[in-house]
Amino acid sequence: MTINLDPRASPDVRSLIYKLETGKDMDRKEEFLKDTAEFTRLMSKYAMLVAIYLYRKVKIMMHTFFTKICGIPENELKGDWTEKDLTEFGWFWGRVEFTETRGVQHLHFLVKLPHVLDTGLVGRIIHNGRVVRQEMKCGNIKPEKREEAWQMIEMGLLASQYAALFAHSISMASFYDEEVGIDDHDEDKVIFFEKYRKEYASNYKKGNINL
Numbered sequence: 001m002t003i004n005l006d007p008r009a010s011p012d013v014r015s016l017i018y019k020l021e022t023g024k025d026m027d028r029k030e031e032f033l034k035d036t037a038e039f040t041r042l043m044s045k046y047a048m049l050v051a052i053y054l055y056r057k058v059k060i061m062m063h064t065f066f067t068k069i070c071g072i073p074e075n076e077l078k079g080d081w082t083e084k085d086l087t088e089f090g091w092f093w094g095r096v097e098f099t100e101t102r103g104v105q106h107l108h109f110l111v112k113l114p115h116v117l118d119t120g121l122v123g124r125i126i127h128n129g130r131v132v133r134q135e136m137k138c139g140n141i142k143p144e145k146r147e148e149a150w151q152m153i154e155m156g157l158l159a160s161q162y163a164a165l166f167a168h169s170i171s172m173a174s175f176y177d178e179e180v181g182i183d184d185h186d187e188d189k190v191i192f193f194e195k196y197r198k199e200y201a202s203n204y205k206k207g208n209i210n211l
Contacts, residue, residue, distance in 0.1 A: 007043065007050060007104055011209050016053055017042050031207070051105055055096060058107055066092045071114055090114035116166065122159045129156015 007013040018026035021042060043050060066072045072090035094109040112118060132152045135141055141149045176189040203209065 007054065012057075013050060013053070016050065017046055020046050020049060054104060055107075058094075062092065062094065062109065066090075066111065070111070072111075087115060087117055090116075117162065119163070119166075122163050122166075125159040126156050126163065129153050129159065132156070 015026045018024075018030075063074075067074055070090065072092055090111070090113050092109055092111045094107050096105050096107050098105050129152055132141070132149045133156070136146075136149055136153065172185050174185070174190045175193070176186065177191055178189050180186055180189060
């Protein structure tokens with residue numbers, strides 16, 4: 001996943017710049033930095049501090065999402081990881097990137113959910129199964145290796161089905177207004193964020209920006 005924050009749309013970023021510029025806290029209702037040229041000038045002036053703030057903000061958001069919602073524990077995996085069942089564990093890793101075109105930093109995250117097979121491993125099993133199946137068709141598998149080859153083909157087909165089911169589960173993932181079972185989906189309990197996004201955009205255009 002990629003995280004890219006728009007500092008212009010963040011009241012807290014404007015509040016930070018206001019405090020750096022004036023030395024006092026900004027009132028949430030105060031009209032500040034509506035002018036694009038002035039916003040750009042102050043963003044450049046305090047670029048380093050804004051970058052640090054946005055980075056820490058994303059870290060807090062991702063920690064909350066991955067740890068509290070996805071169930072990935074905070075603690076690092078100790079000891080010899082090769083001796084553990086890695087399907088039981090989850091992890092996440094992020095990297096900050098700066099580009100000339102974006103103006104501010106953006107972050108890329110890799111995530112391994114707990115109780116889910118590593119997608120890289122699943123992809124390798126699928127690929128190996130396809131290769132061996134083709135070699136089997138061409139008669140390139142020795143007789144004494146055919147049993148092992150059929151196992152690899154079977155594992156490849158199972159991994160393909162697993163990947164399809166995993167993709168389907170991700171596509172059905174939602175936020176609910178009531179608790180829903182881990183394998184359940186109730187359309188009537190889904191919170192649709194699109195209407196909140198449109199409401200936020202409408203208020204922002206009107207200058208109605210508050211906590």
